[in-house]
Amino acid sequence: MTLTSLPLEAIRAQFPPLASGRAYLDNAAGGLLPTRSIAAITDHLTRYGATNAMPGHAPGREVLALKHRAREGTALFLNATPEDVALGPSATALAFRLAGAFARLWGPGDEVIVSGLEHEANASPWRELERVGVTVRVWHARQPEMRLHPDDLAALLSPRTRLVSVTAASNVLGVTVDVPAVAAQVRAAGAWTVVDAVHAAAHRLPDVRAWGADFVTFSPYKVWGPHLGALWVNPELREHLPWPRLSFVPEGDITGLEHGTPQFELLAGWLGTLDYLRDLGGGETLNRAALETAFAHIAELERPVAGRLLEGLLETPGVTVYGPPTTEGRVGTVAFRVDGETPEATADRLTRRGVDAGAGHFYAVQPLTDLGLYPEGVVRASIGHYTTLEDVERLLAGLRG
Numbered sequence: 001m002t003l004t005s006l007p008l009e010a011i012r013a014q015f016p017p018l019a020s021g022r023a024y025l026d027n028a029a030g031g032l033l034p035t036r037s038i039a040a041i042t043d044h045l046t047r048y049g050a051t052n053a054m055p056g057h058a059p060g061r062e063v064l065a066l067k068h069r070a071r072e073g074t075a076l077f078l079n080a081t082p083e084d085v086a087l088g089p090s091a092t093a094l095a096f097r098l099a100g101a102f103a104r105l106w107g108p109g110d111e112v113i114v115s116g117l118e119h120e121a122n123a124s125p126w127r128e129l130e131r132v133g134v135t136v137r138v139w140h141a142r143q144p145e146m147r148l149h150p151d152d153l154a155a156l157l158s159p160r161t162r163l164v165s166v167t168a169a170s171n172v173l174g175v176t177v178d179v180p181a182v183a184a185q186v187r188a189a190g191a192w193t194v195v196d197a198v199h200a201a202a203h204r205l206p207d208v209r210a211w212g213a214d215f216v217t218f219s220p221y222k223v224w225g226p227h228l229g230a231l232w233v234n235p236e237l238r239e240h241l242p243w244p245r246l247s248f249v250p251e252g253d254i255t256g257l258e259h260g261t262p263q264f265e266l267l268a269g270w271l272g273t274l275d276y277l278r279d280l281g282g283g284e285t286l287n288r289a290a291l292e293t294a295f296a297h298i299a300e301l302e303r304p305v306a307g308r309l310l311e312g313l314l315e316t317p318g319v320t321v322y323g324p325p326t327t328e329g330r331v332g333t334v335a336f337r338v339d340g341e342t343p344e345a346t347a348d349r350l351t352r353r354g355v356d357a358g359a360g361h362f363y364a365v366q367p368l369t370d371l372g373l374y375p376e377g378v379v380r381a382s383i384g385h386y387t388t389l390e391d392v393e394r395l396l397a398g399l400r401g
Contacts, residue, residue: 067262098125111162174333180211
């Protein structure tokens with residue numbers, strides 16, 4: 001029996017923290033790990049400790065093989081090839097390393113456009129380019145729904161534009177973006193696109209081939225894996241990007257972005273998560289078809305829960321919801337505030353009732369600044385595929401109480 005044929009309760013049983021009885025609604029900050037991911041981390045540390053990837057002895061060769069499998073699995077998740085995928089401690093760290101390459105290519109007269117929906121992981125690294133004379137412009141989202149419009153981007157694009165950064169889904173507002181359309185518009189203007197798929201990847205399977213972007217980041221720990229980051233680089237560009245690297249790493253080799261020793265035990269855990277997704281998709285082997293089936297199932301599970309979350313918050317007296325008033329163009333993440341109460345106070349009141357939601361700005365500086373909500377921020381309720389309607393009702397009851 002595959003996970004696709006099991007009830008939600010059986011899927012929830014794969015995630016030990018859910019046994020606490022608390023309603024976990026902070027999935028945008030980090031997902032929970034299935035048992036096989038936890039076991040894979042423990043088994044790796046038990047067997048290998050901190051053994052490094054060394055071809056000269058058997059344990060080292062096994063650890064090296066693990067590294068290759070993790071790269072292959074991540075490439076499959078992105079619909080990419082392993083040679084174009086880097087793994088590191090976080091998407092933010094990898095983005096800053098990529099910015100190091102851009103700083104060697106660009107200077108005064110060059111321009112970068114940052115979308116108004118960005119988490120700072122896809123904004124601050126490119127703002128650093130101002131230090132070498134690059135001009136940074138903002139493609140603001142239109143209020144009140146906070147959607148990006150192509151006409152506004154067209155007004156900013158010029159022959160001087162080198163890069164446009166855009167999220168696939170806002171980590172604070174849940175607003176989604178038509179990435180293929182944006183990438184095509186940017187490419188037509190002669191520039192590159194870097195996509196932050198960190199928040200979207202837990203809800204919609206990334207596809208770098210279909211997106212047409214040049215760089216894509218995501219974080220396995222937002223997709224029920226351990227704390228890791230990943231970066232895909234367009235192979236047409238990879239060999240020509242002068243990122244800082246160790247002297248013995250060939251120019252253009254993706255491992256040049258992976259500074260230092262990998263967290264091998266976390267790579268093992270990520271492979272455990274991918275095995276969970278394989279089973280969720282009913283696959284005998286880990287392949288793209290199994291992942292696509294898994295994410296279709298995830299969307300099916302999330303749809304009624306996300307709908308009730310948004311509907312219930314919109315109907316609750318004294319609650320202001322930010323972003324689109326419908327589930328169209330949204331994932332299951334909703335930002336809101338309660339009249340007369342700080343976000344932190346609201347979240348504290350909820351957590352004392354066993355409901356865990358986030359509070360703050362979540363590094364989403366630009367969108368919350370545009371809404372006049374920075375730095376205090378908002379309360380953010382975010383679901384996963386294991387979230388129940390009961391979890392949402394507990395949140396709504398906690399707000400009313």
